[in-house]
Amino acid sequence: MGQQSVPTPSVTLPSLPPPSASSSESGGGCQVRCAGCKMILTVAPGLTEFVCPTCQLPQMLPPELMPQQQRSSALAHGIDPTKIQLPCAHCKAILNVPHGLSRFSCPQCGIDLAVDVSKIRQFLPQSSSHPAALRPPAPPLPEEEVNEVAIEVEREEDEGGMAGETFMDYRPPKLSIGPPHPDPIVETSSLSAVQPPEPTYDLTIKEDLENSKTLSCLQIETLVYACQRHLQFLPNGTRAGFFVGDGAGVGKGRTIAGLIWENWHHDRRKALWISVGSDLKFDARRDMDDVGAMCVEVHALNKLPYSKLDSKSVGVREGVVFSTYSSLIASSEKGRSRLQQLVQWCGPEFDGLVIFDECHKAKNLVPEAGGQPTRTGEAVLEIQARLPQARVVYCSATGASEPRNMAYMVRLGLWGAGTSFLNFRDFLG
Numbered sequence: 547m548g549q550q551s552v553p554t555p556s557v558t559l560p561s562l563p564p565p566s567a568s569s570s571e572s573g574g575g576c577q578v579r580c581a582g583c584k585m586i587l588t589v590a591p592g593l594t595e596f597v598c599p600t601c602q603l604p605q606m607l608p609p610e611l612m613p614q615q616q617r618s619s620a621l622a623h624g625i626d627p628t629k630i631q632l633p634c635a636h637c638k639a640i641l642n643v644p645h646g647l648s649r650f651s652c653p654q655c656g657i658d659l660a661v662d663v664s665k666i667r668q669f670l671p672q673s674s675s676h677p678a679a680l681r682p683p684a685p686p687l688p689e690e691e692v693n694e695v696a697i698e699v700e701r702e703e704d705e706g707g708m709a710g711e712t713f714m715d716y717r718p719p720k721l722s723i724g725p726p727h728p729d730p731i732v733e734t735s736s737l738s739a740v741q742p743p744e745p746t747y748d749l750t751i752k753e754d755l756e757n758s759k760t761l762s763c764l765q766i767e768t769l770v771y772a773c774q775r776h777l778q779f780l781p782n783g784t785r786a787g788f789f790v791g792d793g794a795g796v797g798k799g800r801t802i803a804g805l806i807w808e809n810w811h812h813d814r815r816k817a818l819w820i821s822v823g824s825d826l827k828f829d830a831r832r833d834m835d836d837v838g839a840m841c842v843e844v845h846a847l848n849k850l851p852y853s854k855l856d857s858k859s860v861g862v863r864e865g866v867v868f869s870t871y872s873s874l875i876a877s878s879e880k881g882r883s884r885l886q887q888l889v890q891w892c893g894p895e896f897d898g899l900v901i902f903d904e905c906h907k908a909k910n911l912v913p914e915a916g917g918q919p920t921r922t923g924e925a926v927l928e929i930q931a932r933l934p935q936a937r938v939v940y941c942s943a944t945g946a947s948e949p950r951n952m953a954y955m956v957r958l959g960l961w962g963a964g965t966s967f968l969n970f971r972d973f974l975g
Contacts, residue, residue: 581605629739634659642739644714650736714738718767720745724755727762731796747774750811751838755804760837765801768792772805776937780957781964784930785897787938787957794943802901802941803833806866809937810842814898815864818888818936820874820926821903824848827868834866842866847873852882855891867891871907874929875921885925889932897935902926902954905940909951912970926954949974 575590582603589596594612597604629642637655649660713732720742747770755761761769772788780786792798806817819830827846834842843865855862867888877883892898902908911923930938938957946952952960953970961967
């Protein structure tokens, strides 16, 4: 689909007669809802394409309101009118492809695909605005032809294309809790073709969040899916982890605070928050206060001695211990390590949160050829191994720039027992 497609607005017809009769007999056109700004628009009789006067979005009448001769061939579209459903030529998975996206990668099998416009032209809306100018529809394509709509890319990628063909506006598709996010949020078009799992976790703090409106619907969606994932276990017996990859400025710190507050209400009163700088402890304190968790203490590990954290002299019995990755690999003159100190404080049955904020600091656990793994990467791997029941959260806008950077994300269950890859080396291929 090299040409720009025209989105189809949603219809707001409670109990009208057939669309063709409605638009011709009433004399006043038909009412539709704009696919962009959601305003109710009145479309004059005989028009099939129009531009919203409010948001200036060009669009087309939905199939049920098209003139009879134009509706003889069903238009190709999915549940979302801005996308069409096409099968992958390789794995045959049904994909929701945004209009105007001509090249993409299949999210299921990863193969590069392209849309062959010539094979689906009969299933796309015509561009004429006058019914009299419409040509007779061509016969529907055979089923085997439709299966070849998405073909492998065998030539160089086209450098052209608009930004709107690369990113799509994002709204939680299966949750409606919380206010809209204050800033526009987008995702890649290929990612938008994959539907998230059904949410089954019921937040304990849901009512508080709805009343305070301190977290947006986007952040609450992350809370639900993270807590839902933490109820699962990997085949090796460790608890499954969750990766938060929201971009810079989305508000990952407040999302983390919401996770800590939710777990606090389940009597998991200890949490480890590991980040890149000790000054970020004050940001953590602010985020905790913002979500209503003023009663949860945040302890800076670099201000505490190397003795037992829950001893009488130190007195840290619950709350959030905020550490840096540098502290995680530090040790005292007597050989006491911060990592051992944290493991001892958590205990062997610890099932609270371990948050690796800015987790890309551990990305060089598997270095380039000839290099050595970093101590930070090894420490992140070790603390996960020593706390097998911990609820691990990886959090970074740049968690991995290439597959080898993912070696520390052992709780995602992408390799090992029960997966398609025996080990991480096999995962890298």
